[in-house]
Amino acid sequence: MTSRLSIEETEIETVAQAVWEADPRYLLLQRILATPEFIRSPQLSKFLLYICIAMFEGRGQSLSEQHIGVEVFGRKPDYDSAADTIVRSHALRLRRRLEQFFQRAGRHEPLQLIVPRGGYIPLFSIRPEHLPGEERRVDTTSDPDSLRLPQDVENTSPIQVASLDDQADQANLPQASQSSLVSPTLIGKTSPDRILVEPDAAVLSRYRVTTVILVFLCVALMVALGLHWRTPLVVKRHHILWGRLFTDDQPTQIVLGDSGLVLFHAVSRQYVSLHDYLGDDVSKQMPFVEHVEPQFAEFLRHRRYTSMVDANTLTHLLRLPEAIPDRTLVHYSRDMHLNDFKTANVIMIGAQEAVPWVELFESHMNFAFTIDHPYTHTSFVNRHPATGELEEYSSFTPGTRTKVYAVVAFLPNLSETGNVLILEGLTMGGTEAAVDLATDDDRLLPILNKIRKPNGSLPHFEMLLESDMLGESAGPARVVSLHLHE
Numbered sequence: 001m002t003s004r005l006s007i008e009e010t011e012i013e014t015v016a017q018a019v020w021e022a023d024p025r026y027l028l029l030q031r032i033l034a035t036p037e038f039i040r041s042p043q044l045s046k047f048l049l050y051i052c053i054a055m056f057e058g059r060g061q062s063l064s065e066q067h068i069g070v071e072v073f074g075r076k077p078d079y080d081s082a083a084d085t086i087v088r089s090h091a092l093r094l095r096r097r098l099e100q101f102f103q104r105a106g107r108h109e110p111l112q113l114i115v116p117r118g119g120y121i122p123l124f125s126i127r128p129e130h131l132p133g134e135e136r137r138v139d140t141t142s143d144p145d146s147l148r149l150p151q152d153v154e155n156t157s158p159i160q161v162a163s164l165d166d167q168a169d170q171a172n173l174p175q176a177s178q179s180s181l182v183s184p185t186l187i188g189k190t191s192p193d194r195i196l197v198e199p200d201a202a203v204l205s206r207y208r209v210t211t212v213i214l215v216f217l218c219v220a221l222m223v224a225l226g227l228h229w230r231t232p233l234v235v236k237r238h239h240i241l242w243g244r245l246f247t248d249d250q251p252t253q254i255v256l257g258d259s260g261l262v263l264f265h266a267v268s269r270q271y272v273s274l275h276d277y278l279g280d281d282v283s284k285q286m287p288f289v290e291h292v293e294p295q296f297a298e299f300l301r302h303r304r305y306t307s308m309v310d311a312n313t314l315t316h317l318l319r320l321p322e323a324i325p326d327r328t329l330v331h332y333s334r335d336m337h338l339n340d341f342k343t344a345n346v347i348m349i350g351a352q353e354a355v356p357w358v359e360l361f362e363s364h365m366n367f368a369f370t371i372d373h374p375y376t377h378t379s380f381v382n383r384h385p386a387t388g389e390l391e392e393y394s395s396f397t398p399g400t401r402t403k404v405y406a407v408v409a410f411l412p413n414l415s416e417t418g419n420v421l422i423l424e425g426l427t428m429g430g431t432e433a434a435v436d437l438a439t440d441d442d443r444l445l446p447i448l449n450k451i452r453k454p455n456g457s458l459p460h461f462e463m464l465l466e467s468d469m470l471g472e473s474a475g476p477a478r479v480v481s482l483h484l485h486e
Contacts, residue, residue: 257350351424
């Protein structure tokens with residue numbers, strides 16, 4: 001008999017037990033370990049011998065990566081197997097060496113030894129080419145007692161063979177290789193002329209538990225996805241303001257400001273009326289163009305620009321829980337039509353100089369945006385000042401140079417079948433302050449709850465806001481005046 005490679009002296013005594021001397025699996029193992037490829041690789045030989053001995057002794061279920069790392073490769077019991085991949089890398093090399101053995105030196109062996117991927121329990125199988133022709137086509141649904149091994153193999157030792165279907169699942173082998181897999185258990189109780197096919201209960205139990213866990217995870221994932229998809233439909237706020245602007249029966253039009261028109265106002269020092277804006281006639285403003293070529297003024301007027309404040313506001317609005325994507329439309333100011341303000345809910349971002357459509361509602365507003373000619377002196381005129389209120393709010397007085405003003409107006413649309421929200425400031429900073437308040441429930445809802453009607457609905461209103469300028473941005477807005485529309 002060829003010389004053997006041992007792990008420790010105590011294991012040599014174990015290997016030398018007489019019951020293994022007649023076991024063809026053990027004899028195959030010794031022939032593999034005696035080849036030059038394994039003699040030159042002590043670590044791989046030690047690895048293979050250890051897992052085979054553990055399987056022979058019924059300790060196959062203990063062959064985890066952590067256990068092998070400690071017992072075979074001398075790692076500490078608490079080593080991190082995720083970071084130290086010595087076991088996995090050696091297992092990969094071992095599988096390749098075994099494949100090479102059975103392709104070369106062991107190509108005539110009747111038994112085959114494999115270490116299935118995903119585990120470290122060795123499996124022995126009878127190679128299909130060593131079965132008689134008829135027995136290579138095994139009917140896995142037949143009585144296991146009718147399955148025979150080749151005569152030259154079955155007479156060597158009473159080896160217990162695992163069920164074809166179960167072992168094929170364990171090794172994840174194609175049907176052509178499922179002829180017969182030898183069980184890791186050593187002791188057989190079959191008659192000498194017949195090998196019974198019995199499943200390895202421990203291995204089957206492991207795969208059944210794994211299957212149950214996978215099924216449970218799939219069901220949990222399906223439930224989680226179902227809840228996620230249903231969330232926008234089931235969980236919906238009934239916001240006192242946004243619930244009136246985003247509705248199921250009408251579309252919501254979000255209007256972005258025309259910054260090209262604002263630039264035209266800057267060079268002409270004269271704002272364009274809604275009538276002239278719709279008729280594309282700005283001849284009345286051209287005489288006021290100073291220090292700029294008229295052609296350049298025309299160029300500015302036709303540029304389709306909008307501000308970052310408008311873009312950020314649009315982002316906030318589309319993220320509101322009440323926003324209905326299929327019924328929310330975004331338009332540039334020039335693309336709107338008069339009928340849109342009769343048949344839809346509308347949110348306008350910017351004052352009259354950027355969104356001339358605000359002019360449609362200013363006749364019904366208490367706070368009207370104005371621009372005085374020839375200076376760009378913008379202000380909100382208070383048409384119906386209450387006690388303690390000013391008639392005009394601007395940033396051009398000595399006491400208000402560091403202030404900026406804005407208006408949040410909630411009004412009915414032109415046909416009174418929907419609602420319009422106007423967010424306008426004397427500057428972009430003012431508009432930004434109005435948007436910040438309107439989208440901050442912690443500040444907005446206490447104000448709105450105070451003006452609710454007895455039936456709980458929200459009346460139409462206008463809020464004049466004041467903010468302190470912080471560089472180019474405005475700080476938190478304060479409510480200066482609140483006018484209700486009965």
